[in-house]
Amino acid sequence: MNKVRFGMIGGGPGAFIGHIHRIAAALDGELTLVCGAFSQNLEKSITTGQQLGIHPERIYANYSEMFERENALPEEERMECVAIVTPNHLHAEIALAALQHGFHVFCEKPATRTVEECEQLQNAVTTSGKLFGLAHTYLGYPMVVEASTRVKQNAIGTVQKVVVEYSQGWLADINFDQDNKQANWRLDPARAGLSCCMGDIGSHAANLSEFICGEKITQVLADLGSVVPGRQLDDDASVFLRYENGARGVLIASQISIGEENNLRIKVYGDKGSLSWQQQEPNTLTIYEGQHAAQVLRAGQGYLSTSALDLCRTPPGHPEGYIEAFANLYRQFALAIKTQREADKASLGSVCGIEDAVHGMKILQAVIDSNAAGNTWQRI
Amino acid sequence: MNKVRFGMIGGGPGAFIGHIHRIAAALDGELTLVCGAFSQNLEKSITTGQQLGIHPERIYANYSEMFERENALPEEERMECVAIVTPNHLHAEIALAALQHGFHVFCEKPATRTVEECEQLQNAVTTSGKLFGLAHTYLGYPMVVEASTRVKQNAIGTVQKVVVEYSQGWLADINFDQDNKQANWRLDPARAGLSCCMGDIGSHAANLSEFICGEKITQVLADLGSVVPGRQLDDDASVFLRYENGARGVLIASQISIGEENNLRIKVYGDKGSLSWQQQEPNTLTIYEGQHAAQVLRAGQGYLSTSALDLCRTPPGHPEGYIEAFANLYRQFALAIKTQREADKASLGSVCGIEDAVHGMKILQAVIDSNAAGNTWQRI
């Protein structure tokens, strides 16, 4: 049995994303959770670990202890990879420590709080020779990979315009800030970092657009708002974009758009065609080529590219969703680890790496700067 | 028989919008076309007039002749109102002349080329005591009126955020500019005025958002592009908005978004709910209130407001469309004229008047200025 052995930092009682990580990692049977420091409170950590069937000796009080004691285990037994699912402000130090101890890192987004931290992390990754994966979940959807493939194949010509939106409504209610654990830390500069809305979800939108277009964002002009009174961080963001090939873009992100659930959608217009995808109906990709009728591509169909089909588990019409997209990240990351066991270099597939993390932090910083400077263009 | 008698300037052979105006005016039997100067070429004007069954003596060579000779007819016979459907640059002078001759004016959009011209026109309207209507077609849709009514009734609370988009793809092809009559004048500064994309369609988006929200736009920051090489006017526009109550907005307009047909859509988010409408499925309005399930309102249903139901001709499920929306403008304008026959003051219903025309020109000018000034905020 050659499953990838991984441990987890964070994801204790009540944590949403930690639970999703574990389900996703388990889905395809490529990884096995062997240890964890699930909470800063040891009792809670033990509770979670026991529920998960982790051997008691491998439920740890904190990440330092975990990395040291795992390193002391025989190589064929010790964890190979750590999943970091703590609040944002702890990601960087844990990731650095993990790399230094020789573990691969799969990290919740964002990788760090600042560009500088992220560049340090990049150095550490390079030095360590270990793999670093960032959980940009939406790149795990097969139809997103198909979209990227079709753009590469020139199905829509040269990209000229992008409209990407990520709207949610769950932070529209002011009473929510205090009561909700998820809202609480996201709106606290000390724990969330530079931004709430742009950092938490706008970053996904920017990343998605770059992945599909195969073009990096080079300039931004941002208009950030704290719509609900009393907030220190943004809960709404609108950004004009320029991509490296000159294409124009508009990014809309919002957490106060009441009635929206998790409405990430993108339209990419080229000079020969266009495509459209939305996360809430993820198994459909609409492509318009030239003057022909729009085509509706569907997950699981034989006409998809191999790279997209490889990410489908079920026949057409059996919907796969968010958890499966997340599982595709873990699956690709696990395959890369297995490859790396025997070879030097492994592709992460559609999983974002440390370069993407650094670039994403630079976009975020530029957005913050643009808004602070009175809504002016900033170069990445 | 007390139909409103109207004449038409423009709308000769091959004209699209003139034909739509005539169908729309005829639809409900409230108006009758009695005369016209359909083309600058008299022969063409006669051809069109004859096809329409206009009496030969009332097919004119130009608007001056038409206004004078109609004025010489007995009051119960002469035209009461003129529809102006020429290219943009002629609207203002015709409208002024019509008002001076005592005719009501129903004018294609835009009313004028500049703010100044529009303010002169406003003076003329005031002085004349005549009615002036501007063809903002999309306000003729019943579900747009319902949206406006619901916002007034506080169904979504205070408006906080607006996303409005009007995307088309028909100017994506560079080869099109020379060949297509519709494209040709729209991209020519001499005939189209300050702007192509923002003036032609972005203005509809701005107007629609103001109508539904019941709030005027007070500031803009615009990013205009001439994406297809060689164009002098914009074919793509993105604008950040502020409304008078402080609400934030994003307006996206494009004529190079290949694959898009006439994709005008709007989402309005309040602090208690939100609503969503799109022109390509105009008989549906989605409203989200509080924490309840979204409601899908449908044209013709008894639960709609009277003002919306009055604009529906068919029972639910019998789709009405663009022509019917246009006809609703004519119907409301004709009713106002009939009212004015006997009273001083008549409401235009959801038809835009001269104040809207002036305000719309100011927005357009501010958008042009913002872009020219390097994408800075401009006050209206």
Added chain:
Amino acid sequence: MNKVRFGMIGGGPGAFIGHIHRIAAALDGELTLVCGAFSQNLEKSITTGQQLGIHPERIYANYSEMFERENALPEEERMECVAIVTPNHLHAEIALAALQHGFHVFCEKPATRTVEECEQLQNAVTTSGKLFGLAHTYLGYPMVVEASTRVKQNAIGTVQKVVVEYSQGWLADINFDQDNKQANWRLDPARAGLSCCMGDIGSHAANLSEFICGEKITQVLADLGSVVPGRQLDDDASVFLRYENGARGVLIASQISIGEENNLRIKVYGDKGSLSWQQQEPNTLTIYEGQHAAQVLRAGQGYLSTSALDLCRTPPGHPEGYIEAFANLYRQFALAIKTQREADKASLGSVCGIEDAVHGMKILQAVIDSNAAGNTWQRI
């Protein structure tokens, strides 16, 4: 001016379908309403006629008077065609009289109450040499014509299976029967004929399927219900079908499907592909060919067949609806009349003729017989 001159029987105050007929006939300017007997009550007839601007001498007390006095007018003035929009039970006698007086007939559906009556009418049409059109409105939609064309062009291969549904909910409420004028006569055997649901709407579904498939229905097995207690006629109908080429079908019609508006939809499956259309979004036709992605065809697009494009008035994305579909029937019927003015034989385009009327009555009779015989197969 060579508009087709038509008169109308029925369509007095409060009539829904008469009003739609008039709007539809006026829409394209091909016909002009010159006379009418709008109600069995002369005063009401005069009221309606005056509102419509009909010359007082041409507002008649009843159809006999109208046909005789119109016949006495000079040929270039007299009406050429009569539109019959009375309740069902009067259609046949009026149509017969009209043909005998030398008028073309455009008749609301159904043409008659029984197969025998319809065959008599067929003889009268043949003898008279006049045109007979039946208002199967849904064949006036461009995308229905496109669907028919694509099947003819073998885009989906040999038709094997059809699912066609026409569901409404407006008769779900028992209290409705007495109060509602529309409901009232439809549920009265004396005025509606053999059937309510199957005759009124199921017949449209059957007709639509035959038009698109290019195959006639040859056998039926029906299950009719009077779901709301106390009704003498059916308000719900399910029918198994066989087409002449052996294809299988299911027809679902209902007037008690609460929540449904006017949900006519069809799917046709061939051995190489399939297509799907629904009346509530009439400007879209989805086609699936072979193993390729589904294609979404849209009204007004250049890739449509000429026969479909000829029925579109607006560019893509400017929705046309029910009234425009109805107008397409009138337009095609008017063109046939104009052709017939000078030639022997004129095509009705997608307008149903007397053969379709007879065939439709035979299907209806077979459905009634099947249900009465305990749900057995009946041949047409």
Added chain:
Amino acid sequence: MNKVRFGMIGGGPGAFIGHIHRIAAALDGELTLVCGAFSQNLEKSITTGQQLGIHPERIYANYSEMFERENALPEEERMECVAIVTPNHLHAEIALAALQHGFHVFCEKPATRTVEECEQLQNAVTTSGKLFGLAHTYLGYPMVVEASTRVKQNAIGTVQKVVVEYSQGWLADINFDQDNKQANWRLDPARAGLSCCMGDIGSHAANLSEFICGEKITQVLADLGSVVPGRQLDDDASVFLRYENGARGVLIASQISIGEENNLRIKVYGDKGSLSWQQQEPNTLTIYEGQHAAQVLRAGQGYLSTSALDLCRTPPGHPEGYIEAFANLYRQFALAIKTQREADKASLGSVCGIEDAVHGMKILQAVIDSNAAGNTWQRI
């Protein structure tokens, strides 16, 4: 750690549904796969078992060996439950043997080939006191449970009409029969049993309708077809239904509806409202109550019933799909097993039990009988 220990019969190399069962069982961490006889070929069984990390001593040659040797293990180690995922014709004998050895059974559909076999199995379940679950996957969707709950709460009044459809196109191609492993056995009477289309998918449609309506089907009139030449079993089925409360229904199932993927959809009409759900967009449920606007309910929202929310893992807008629905069956079955460890009686939640299995076989038999008798009504 108190996970439920289960074994699997079937699901060897290339098996689709066995893989789905394993993913689904693993998803929530409630079960652990401890043993299996994955293929009739021992080598293949070992290959699969090793890939899954099963202890070599617990990979068995066949089910008899497995049941005996597992029974010999200490109680806290031995499997508690067996998942049966072999071709149809083996289900019954394996299930019987499992029950006799004291194991709970979770069985792929259909439970048996005939009603008689199923009644024997029912006796065995009763005698054994063990739990029996049948994989009617679609009852695992939260919005299906919500639909059922809303009907129970009288949101749509008394059910009057049901339209349920399950259309696929994958058996439209005749060349497919020989080449495709999935198609192969389904069309072979010896292995599939009485029916292909009705048994394989029509049965899901019937079951879904009964679950949502809370009413059993009591009569059927069926029209089965073998559309692709040369087939012995049905590939297309249409059925008129009667439910125990007198409600009428139409069931459409097809495997030759080319272009359809896995299009299971249902509409239920009551005398006060209606609801609509479709499997390909499973996170949405549309409800229409009285004369109000339709409501669109969404998975994960706080306004759902507890029983539906308990089956959601992610916040609104993070789509869950087929695998998650399947996992919900396993989760509920595992919880029932855990309950049964300590108590006498456990609820299966929305998992079908042996009574549903027997009833389903009776419907299938009645459908076959109806068709064989020339499409006559058959009582269940």
